[in-house]
Amino acid sequence: MLQSMTGYAARRAEGAGHDWAWEIRGVNGKGLDLRLRLPDWIAGLEPPLRAAVQGRVARGSIQVGLRVSAEGGAGALNLDEAAMGAALDALARVEAEALALGMTLAPSRAADIVTLRGVLTAEAPQADDAALRDALMADFGEVLDAFCAMRAAEGARLHAILSAQIDEIAALTEEAAQSAGARDAALRDRLRAQMARVMDNAYIVPSGLDAGRLEQELALLAVKSDVTEEFDRLRAHIAAARDLLASDAPVSRKLDFLCQEFMREANTLCSKSNDAALTRAGLALKTVIEQFREQVQNVE
Structure with a gap:
């Protein structure tokens, strides 16, 4: 039966202490152009994903996207005291220069300071890469089946x-x-x-x-x-x-x-x-x- 080059599928699932969302899009292409957007902290995921898609799809421009987050939110937040000190010193100099020029600045808030680059950072979620990778690959078959079913229809x-x-x-x-x-x-x-x-x-x-x-x-x-x-x-x-x-x-x-x-x-x-x-x-x-x-x- 003929297969179309256009198709779409999305799926959400969870496992190995994480939840994730897949998305596959396919449009016309001269050959097979496969592009993957994957979290770079999960090692060894790209090769099996490519093999899985290439085993089912012969032609088309295919985009596979994956978003992964730890269950219960991100990792712990870390306050970089050195970065905070540098930010506070910089703010003090700015306020002093403004005062010398006769300008009055609004008081700085803690919430403003922690949003400055490098002051507050989130730890990357710790994960068993092998277990997470296996869970993702097992789940990917479902979204790939849905994608191919749409192409077949x-x-x-x-x-x-x-x-x-x-x-x-x-x-x-x-x-x-x-x-x-x-x-x-x-x-x-x-x-x-x-x-x-x-x-x-x-x-x-x-x-x-x-x-x-x-x-x-x-x-x-x-x-x-x-x-x-x-x-x-x-x-x-x-x-x-x-x-x-x-x-x-x-x-x-x-x-x-x-x-x-x-x-x-x-x-x-x-x-x-x-x-x-x-x-x-x-x-x-x-x-x-x-x-x-x-x-x-x-x-x-």
């Missing part, structure tokens, strides 16, 4: 859209083939009439007119306007696209290549057309192929 919707577009391409191909058949019959009649006219007026054509050569030239014109091979290739591409849509493997690159081949044949039909009905069918075919190509860009 979106992929199912894309499958329905792409299948309908392939059906439309097939119908337009047969419509164009009927127009080409009617055109070929009219073209043969027109060429015969033109050749008869030329032969009837041979007296105004330079001597040496070769009726056999004229027939060859007219036959060559008919061959140049023949689009049988284009229809054969279009039908083959339609069958290949349907097989790819039924595949469980990532198929976006192959579908994108087929879109190019579809468009090549549709362009050739229009260039060889020389018929209003066939041209209309060819243009309609190009429109649906372009719509198909746009949807393919969302597939893994």
Whole structure:
């Protein structure tokens, strides 16, 4: 089944003395671009996370975020007395300079002083890295499952859209083939009439007119306007696209290549057309192929 490259999942859980929140976002990408935003104090978490995502996702721009905090709040607060002393000295000098200039400052509050950089610091939570890492990895499977389920659901919707577009391409191909058949019959009649006219007026054509050569030239014109091979290739591409849509493997690159081949044949039909009905069918075919190509860009 097709997978979309877009998806989202979030999850909160707790364990090993901590609580945490996961978030995974996925959007379209040319390849697999995996970016992790993890707490740097948990050692050894990134490699298994990367392996887990790469085992489930083949393409897309993926962002994995994790926030972890100790249960019951942050660690103990530490007052740096040296930093506090330096801050108080600085405040005293500022107040003295202001007083000398005749300025009166509002009294400083303790709450203002402890917010100065370095005066009051929080200890990093102490944790058993191995236990916390194991708990996080066990929980990550849940959020990754939810993320992949959303991509699969979106992929199912894309499958329905792409299948309908392939059906439309097939119908337009047969419509164009009927127009080409009617055109070929009219073209043969027109060429015969033109050749008869030329032969009837041979007296105004330079001597040496070769009726056999004229027939060859007219036959060559008919061959140049023949689009049988284009229809054969279009039908083959339609069958290949349907097989790819039924595949469980990532198929976006192959579908994108087929879109190019579809468009090549549709362009050739229009260039060889020389018929209003066939041209209309060819243009309609190009429109649906372009719509198909746009949807393919969302597939893994």
